[in-house]
Amino acid sequence: MAEGFSGAATTLADRITNEFLAGLLLLVVIVAGVAVAVKGFTIYVVVVLAVVLFAVLLIKYMFGSGGRRRTKITDTVAWAESLDANTKANIRGFLENAAKAAAHELNVSDTHVRANVWGIDRDRRLRIVPDLTYNMNNPKELTLSMQVGQGAAGLCFAQKQPILAPFDQGWGEYVLPESEKAKLDPALRWIIGLPVSSAAGEEPIWIMGVDGLHDARSKGQLGDALQQLLNWGGTLYLIATKGQ
Numbered sequence: 001m002a003e004g005f006s007g008a009a010t011t012l013a014d015r016i017t018n019e020f021l022a023g024l025l026l027l028v029v030i031v032a033g034v035a036v037a038v039k040g041f042t043i044y045v046v047v048v049l050a051v052v053l054f055a056v057l058l059i060k061y062m063f064g065s066g067g068r069r070r071t072k073i074t075d076t077v078a079w080a081e082s083l084d085a086n087t088k089a090n091i092r093g094f095l096e097n098a099a100k101a102a103a104h105e106l107n108v109s110d111t112h113v114r115a116n117v118w119g120i121d122r123d124r125r126l127r128i129v130p131d132l133t134y135n136m137n138n139p140k141e142l143t144l145s146m147q148v149g150q151g152a153a154g155l156c157f158a159q160k161q162p163i164l165a166p167f168d169q170g171w172g173e174y175v176l177p178e179s180e181k182a183k184l185d186p187a188l189r190w191i192i193g194l195p196v197s198s199a200a201g202e203e204p205i206w207i208m209g210v211d212g213l214h215d216a217r218s219k220g221q222l223g224d225a226l227q228q229l230l231n232w233g234g235t236l237y238l239i240a241t242k243g244q
Contacts, residue, residue, distance in 0.1 A: 077119035080129040095134040105225040108215040118153040118207040151176045153207045156193030163193035164222040187213040194233035
C-alpha cells in the first residue's frame with residue numbers, strides 16, 4: 001500500500017513544474033510512508049497535519065498568485081526596451097488608438113493629442129520609454145524624468161489610480177522641478193495618467209499618459225475622456241505581458 005501511494009505521488013510530483021510544490025508533496029509522501037509502516041497513532045496525526053499544510057499552501061499558491069509565481073520587475077524602463085519588435089508595434093498602435101479616442105471625446109484635433117508610456121528605473125525614477133510613444137516629436141521631452149509622487153505620472157504611480165491634470169495658469173500639485181519643467185512642450189494643456197497593472201491597488205509596471213497640446217480642457221471634461229479610457233491600462237498590461 002505504501003509503495004503504491006509513494007509511486008502515484010512521485011508521478012504527480014514529476015508533473016509539477018514548481019520545485020517547491022514538488023518537494024513538499026514528496027515530503028508528505030515520505031512521512032505518510034513511515035506512518036503506514038509504523039502504524040503509530042502519533043505518526044498519523046503528523047501525516048494529517050502535513051497534508052493539511054500542503055493543501056493550504058497549494059490553494060494559496062494556485063489562487064493567490066494566479067497559478068504562478070510573479071517576479072517583480074525592478075526596472076520597467078529596461079524591460080520595456082527589451083520587448084520584441086512586434087509587441088512594441090502593438091503597443092504603439094494601442095497608444096495611437098487611445099490618443100484618438102481621447103481626441104474624439106474632447107472634440108479636439110487628433111494631431112494635438114499624444115500618448116506615451118512611463119516606466120520606473122532602478123533609481124525609482126519615472127522615465128518615458130522613447131520607443132513606446134505616439135505623436136511625441138520633441139526629443140527633449142523624451143528625456144523627462146521624475147520621482148515617485150512628483151508630476152502627473154509620478155502621482156499616478158504613487159496613488160495607483162488615474163490622474164487628471166489640467167493646466168490652469170500653472171500645473172499646481174503636478175508641477176515638476178524647473179530642470180524637468182523646462183523640457184515640457186510649452187503648448188501642453190492637459191494630462192491624463194493611467195496605471196498599467198493587472199489589478200487595482202497593485203504597483204503599476206508602467207503609467208500610460210495621454211496628453212493634449214494647445215486646447216485647454218477642464219477637469220470635468222478630462223473626466224469624461226477618462227471614462228472612455230478607464231480599462232485601457234489593464235488592456236495595455238495584457239498586451240505588454242502577453243497575458244502572463
